[in-house]
Amino acid sequence: KAGVTQTPRYLIKTRGQQVTLSCSPISGHRSVSWYQQTPGQGLQFLFEYFSETQRNKGNFPGRFSGRQFSNSRSEMNVSTLELGDSALYLCASSPRSSDRYGYTFGSGTRLTVV
Amino acid sequence: TQLLEQSPQFLSIQEGENLTVYCNSSSVFSSLQWYRQEPGEGPVLLVTVVTGGEVKKLKRLTFQFGDARKDSSLHITAAQPGDTGLYLCAYISNFGNEKLTFGTGTRLTIIP
Numbered sequence: 001k002a003g004v005t006q007t008p009r010y011l012i013k014t015r016g017q018q019v020t021l022s023c024s025p026i027s028g029h030r031s032v033s034w035y036q037q038t039p040g041q042g043l044q045f046l047f048e049y050f051s052e053t054q055r056n057k058g059n060f061p062g063r064f065s066g067r068q069f070s071n072s073r074s075e076m077n078v079s080t081l082e083l084g085d086s087a088l089y090l091c092a093s094s095p096r097s098s099d100r101y102g103y104t105f106g107s108g109t110r111l112t113v114v
Numbered sequence: 115t116q117l118l119e120q121s122p123q124f125l126s127i128q129e130g131e132n133l134t135v136y137c138n139s140s141s142v143f144s145s146l147q148w149y150r151q152e153p154g155e156g157p158v159l160l161v162t163v164v165t166g167g168e169v170k171k172l173k174r175l176t177f178q179f180g181d182a183r184k185d186s187s188l189h190i191t192a193a194q195p196g197d198t199g200l201y202l203c204a205y206i207s208n209f210g211n212e213k214l215t216f217g218t219g220t221r222l223t224i225i226p
Contacts, residue, residue, distance in 0.1 A: 042217075042219060043216040044216075045215065091156075105156025106156050107154065
C-alpha cells in the first residue's frame with residue numbers, strides 16, 4: 001500500500017513569506033502528526049490531528065498552524081517565515097492505537113528560508 | 115516532558131564489528147520505540163518494546179528494554195554499511211496524549 005506522501009520535497013522561501021506543506025497519510029490512518037527536525041534541536045513535535053481535530057500541540061509559536069481534512073489529508077502552514085524555520089518537516093500517520101503500531105513517516109519537506 | 119538521552123551521539127566503526135547504543139531516562143515508560151532514519155528520509159520504525167526486561171531481535175539487531183522500563187539498548191552484530199543512519203529512541207506520552215517524544219539520537223557510520 002502507498003506510504004505517507006509529503007509535498008513538496010524541497011522548498012525555498014524568503015524571510016517574511018508564508019508556506020503551506022501537504023501530507024497524505026496511509027489509507028485508513030486517521031491520525032496525522034507533524035514534526036520539525038533541525039541539527040540543533042533534533043525532532044520536535046508540532047501538532048497532531050485526528051478526525052479533523054487538533055488533539056495535541058507542541059511548544060511552537062502561533063505562526064505554525066495546521067489542519068486536517070475529512071479524507072485525513074493534512075496541511076501545515078507557517079506564516080511570517082524566519083531563518084530559524086529552515087528545517088526538515090516530517091509528517092507521520094498512524095492507526096488509532098499508535099502506541100502499538102507505531103508511526104509511519106513520510107520523506108519530509110526540506111524547507112530553506114533565505 | 116521526560117528526556118531521553120542517547121549515547122553515544124556519534125559512532126563510526128568498521129564493517130563486521132559489533133556495537134551497542136543506549137537510550138536512558140530517569141522516567142518510567144509504558145513502552146519505547148526505536149527508529150532508524152537514513153539521509154533524506156523520514157524515520158522508520160524498527161521495534162516497540164513494552165515489557166520490562168523484554169528482548170526483541172530483528173535479524174542482526176537486538177533490542178532490550180530495561181527491567182525498570184527507564185532505559186533501552188540496541189545491539190548490532192557484525193555491522194554492515196546498510197546499518198548506517200540515525201538511530202532514535204522515542205516514547206509516546208501516556209493518557210492518550212498521542213505525541214512521540216524523540217531522544218537525542220545516535221548517528222552511526224559503518225565504514226566498509
